[in-house]
Amino acid sequence: MAKSLKQVLSQIEKLQKEADALRAKEISGVVARIREAIDHYGLTPEELFGPGVRGASGKTGATRVAAARKARVAKPARSAGTPKYHDGAGRTWTGVGKRPNWFKDALAAGKTAEELLIG
Known part of the structure; x- marks a missing residue:
């Protein structure tokens, strides 16, 4: 059965929202890495x-x-922050600052940052 125009437009809207959410997640990771490099090198x-x-x-x-x-x-001193990533073994990371070894190891093992997100 052919889809109606209304169904297709609804599907497009849903996919656009999903794309926007994925882009926002990716941007936050990129910005965090850029800020980390800027701080590290004092640029x-x-x-x-x-x-x-x-x-x-x-x-x-x-x-x-x-x-x-x-x-x-x-x-004033900042708090440790709310964890954003976890490895399932109790280790967490806020997504700010240097990536912990467990996070790097998980990425090297084929996991994606999205798979490690809490929530």
Whole structure:
């Protein structure tokens, strides 16, 4: 039996929502890895995007970096965070910071990050 236009449009909408959710998950992982690399190497906006780059605040990267460094000193200690990944053996990871060895090992063994998500 042929599908109606309404059924096809409904299916497209459902698939688009699924695609948007998958994209959001992938983006959060990419952003976390980029932030980890930026913190690890102490990169500045000028090193990433060239000199004179201005952000949304209208300040150049050097000004923003100096302000961010001052702000870091004044920030209170952060909590450990809510776990986002688990391995089924009681080990968890928030998805922030360096990837734990158990997570890397699971990926090397063929698992995907989505399979390790809690929830």
